[in-house]
Structures are given as C-alpha cells and as structure tokens.
Amino acid sequence: MSYRGNGNGISHPSTNGHEPAHYAMLKEKIAILKRERNAVILAHNYQEGAIQDVADFVGDSLGLARSAQKTEAEIILFCGVHFMAETAAMLCPDKTVLIPDLAAGCSLADMIVPEQIRSWRSKHPDGVVVCYINTSAAVKAECDWCVTSTNGLKVIEHIPSEREILFVPDYYLGSYLKAKTKRKIHLWKGYCPAHAAILPEQVDRLREKHPDAEFLMHPECGCTTKQMHLADQVLSTEGMVQYAARSNAKEFIVATETGILHRMRQQNPEKQFYPASEHATCHHMQRNTLEKAFLSLVKLEHVVTVAPAIAERALRPIQRMLEIV
Ligand code: 13P
Numbered sequence: 001m002s003y004r005g006n007g008n009g010i011s012h013p014s015t016n017g018h019e020p021a022h023y024a025m026l027k028e029k030i031a032i033l034k035r036e037r038n039a040v041i042l043a044h045n046y047q048e049g050a051i052q053d054v055a056d057f058v059g060d061s062l063g064l065a066r067s068a069q070k071t072e073a074e075i076i077l078f079c080g081v082h083f084m085a086e087t088a089a090m091l092c093p094d095k096t097v098l099i100p101d102l103a104a105g106c107s108l109a110d111m112i113v114p115e116q117i118r119s120w121r122s123k124h125p126d127g128v129v130v131c132y133i134n135t136s137a138a139v140k141a142e143c144d145w146c147v148t149s150t151n152g153l154k155v156i157e158h159i160p161s162e163r164e165i166l167f168v169p170d171y172y173l174g175s176y177l178k179a180k181t182k183r184k185i186h187l188w189k190g191y192c193p194a195h196a197a198i199l200p201e202q203v204d205r206l207r208e209k210h211p212d213a214e215f216l217m218h219p220e221c222g223c224t225t226k227q228m229h230l231a232d233q234v235l236s237t238e239g240m241v242q243y244a245a246r247s248n249a250k251e252f253i254v255a256t257e258t259g260i261l262h263r264m265r266q267q268n269p270e271k272q273f274y275p276a277s278e279h280a281t282c283h284h285m286q287r288n289t290l291e292k293a294f295l296s297l298v299k300l301e302h303v304v305t306v307a308p309a310i311a312e313r314a315l316r317p318i319q320r321m322l323e324i325v
Contacts, residue, residue: 023050026290030054033297039098040073041293042088044080045237046259046285049266051079051293058263060238061087061133062148065322068092077296078304079288081106085304086137087318090311100292102302104284108220109134111190112169117142120166124186127166128159131317132173134192137306139168141313144320149219149236151325152177158324159183176219176234194257194282196222203230203276206253210274213251216240221255221276231255244268257282 027050034041034056042064043055052058057067061084068076068088076097078085081104089097117139121129131143132152140146147155156177159165165183167174169190178185198221207215207230217231218240233243237260244252244264254260255276264273296302306314 019050023290026050026294027054030290030294030297033294034077037075037297037300038073039075039077039297040067040071041077041079042067042071044084044259044285045241045263046257046282047079047288048259048286048290049262050290051288052262054290054293055079060148060150060236062150062236062325063238064088065091065133065148065318068095068097069322071095075297075300077293079293080104081109081282081284082304083109083134083136086306087133089304090137090306090315090318093311096300097304098296098300099302099304100289100296101287102304104287106134106284108132108170108190108192109136109139112139112188114138114142117166117168120168120186120188124164124166126163127186128163129166129168130155130159131168132170133318135169137310137314140317141310143168143317146317146321147173147177148321149173150239151321152219153180154325155321156181156183156185170220172222173219191222192220192282194280195220195255197279197281198222198255198277203253203255206274206276210251210253210272212249213253213272213274214247214249215253216243216255217276218256240264241267244271244273256280257285259285 041055043051043058065087069091076088076095078088078097078099083106085097085099129143130145133146133148145155165185167185168188171187171189174187214232216233219234241263245267251272253274253276257280258275261273
C-alpha cells in the first residue's frame with residue numbers, strides 16, 4: 001500500500017486526504033465482519049484516518065481503557081499500540097483483544113523495564129512509583145499508581161503530600177506534573193521520539209506566522225519544558241480534539257503526532273490546523289493499517305494477552321487510577 005502526499009509535505013496517511021481506491025470496499029467488509037464477529041473497534045487518535053472512520057470509538061488512552069471496560073462485544077479490535085491493548089486485555093479478561101500488528105509497540109514504553117523500577121525504588125524506599133500508562137504490563141506490575149495524559153494532576157493530588165514520587169518513563173509529562181504540583185518528583189529520562197521531533201524553534205516560527213492561532217500542546221511534547229508557559233492548552237489527545245471543537249479560535253498550532261489532525265479537520269472544516277512538526281509521526285501507530293485491521297477480524301489475530309500473575313499486580317495501579325478519575 002502506498003500513500004500519496006497532499007502537496008504540503010505531510011506524509012501521515014491520516015492527513016493526506018487521499019485514500020487508496022480499495023479502502024471503500026475494505027470499510028464495507030469490516031462493517032460486516034464486525035457484526036458477524038460481535039466485535040468492536042477501538043482506535044487511538046493517532047491511527048490512520050480510515051481506521052478512525054471505521055472505529056466505534058476513537059479517543060485517548062484513558063477513553064480507550066474506559067470504552068474497553070464498558071463494551072459488551074466479545075471481541076475488541078484495538079487499533080492502537082501494544083500497551084493500550086494490554087491494558088484492555090487486563091481490564092476485560094473475558095474478551096478477546098486483537099491488535100492489527102503485534103509489532104505496534106511504543107518507544108517510550110520500551111525505555112524502562114521492571115528491574116530498573118525495582119532498583120530505583122530500592123534507592124528511594126519511601127517513594128511512590130507513578131507510571132505513565134505508556135508502559136508495559138510488566139512495568140505497571142512494579143508501580144503504585146498509573147496516570148494518563150488526562151489525569152496526572154488528579155492522581156498526584158491523591159498521593160500524600162509528604163511522599164516523594166518516582167515518575168516513569170516520560171521525562172516531559174513528569175516535568176509538567178512537577179511544575180504544576182510543585183511536588184518532589186524524581187524523573188526518569190524517557191521520551192517519545194515522535195514528540196521529540198517537535199522543536200521549540202519550529203513552534204516559534206509557526207506562532208510568528210499565525211499570531212491568532214491557539215497553541216495546543218501534548219504534555220509528552222519534547223519542548224514542553226521550554227514552551228509550557230507559551231501553550232494556550234496542555235492537553236491529552238482527546239482533550240485537544242474536544243478543545244479545538246469548542247474554542248472560538250479559527251486557527252490552531254497542534255504539538256502532537258500528526259494523526260490527530262484527521263479528526264480535528266473532519267469535525268471542524270471551517271478551522272485551520274497546523275502541525276507543530278510534520279515529522280511528528282509515530283511509526284508504531286502507523287504499523288496498523290486498514291488492511292491489517294480487516295485481516296485481524298478475518299483471522300482473529302493477533303491476540304493480546306497478559307500472564308495472570310503480571311495482570312493481577314499490573315491492574316492495581318490501573319484500577320486505583322480509574323476509581324478516582
Ligand atoms: P493520549 O492518552 O493523550 O492519547 O496519549 C497517548 C500517547 O501515547 C501519546 O503519545
């Protein structure tokens with residue numbers, strides 16, 4: 001499958017506006033298969049546009065976890081990355097969770113492994129370990145609390161103020177939470193390569209070129225620490241989509257993975273959206289394609305499971321988070 005650009009240099013399949021001719025047929029077949037299989041499709045905001053179009057729910061990590069919990073379908077086709085599908089598998093042990101491409105991982109999640117948490121904790125025995133949801137189930141099993149980009153501030157409020165916090169793995173989300181809460185938070189130095197592709201200079205140039213545009217930033221954004229004070233809004237992906245719809249502004253600079261532009265443009269045809277960087281693309285998210293989603297439903301592959309001993313421990317920080325936010 002090849003994707004054509006739309007002439008503005010953006011190569012993300014979600015943003016080029018031209019779908020391959022056979023996509024219409026694939027979308028129809030997927031709709032039929034969904035019914036036959038009693039399946040639901042959950043898609044992250046970074047997925048290619050065509051996948052978002054066939055999904056029953058499109059959202060951020062928190063919204064996807066909650067949708068998985070609520071669904072009555074027998075099969076969840078999870079069009080996102082592996083840690084998200086793992087979370088759904090743990091929350092819904094009675095369902096079959098499929099992912100279109102098993103290699104759709106997360107570079108940020110790969111920046112920490114369970115042994116590193118154990119070792120860090122041993123140096124801060126009174127520390128509370130808070131993990132971003134972008135971690136493997138095995139890492140979550142070592143942690144006390146889980147957060148998403150939506151609820152980090154609320155979760156931290158629940159941790160007694162005298163306790164120091166060890167935050168993994170995203171340095172930038174952790175820095176944002178540290179600045180906002182003024183808490184003693186030790187930061188792991190992980191980062192998301194797609195967000196790291198967004199450079200402060202690029203954002204400065206765009207802001208000069210579009211002075212009336214609102215600047216929306218994801219907290220994983222590598223330039224968060226330098227430009228946090230300039231951002232009109234620091235939001236999760238779903239927070240950005242919803243904010244863009246309700247804001248009176250007509251132009252937005254969007255500092256996150258470019259897949260998000262699909263829904264923003266679809267829902268707000270009268271508004272202009274400028275990606276902070278056209279290079280902010282996640283090659284893991286892009287591994288899932290409409291063809292692979294179709295094949296997943298045909299072959300009922302690739303099943304995502306978590307070993308029960310890990311799931312039992314990893315669910316604790318997730319459930320605690322879901323109970324409060
Ligand atoms: P959201 O939960 O904001 O969608 O973020 C998930 C993610 O992986 C961002 O890179």
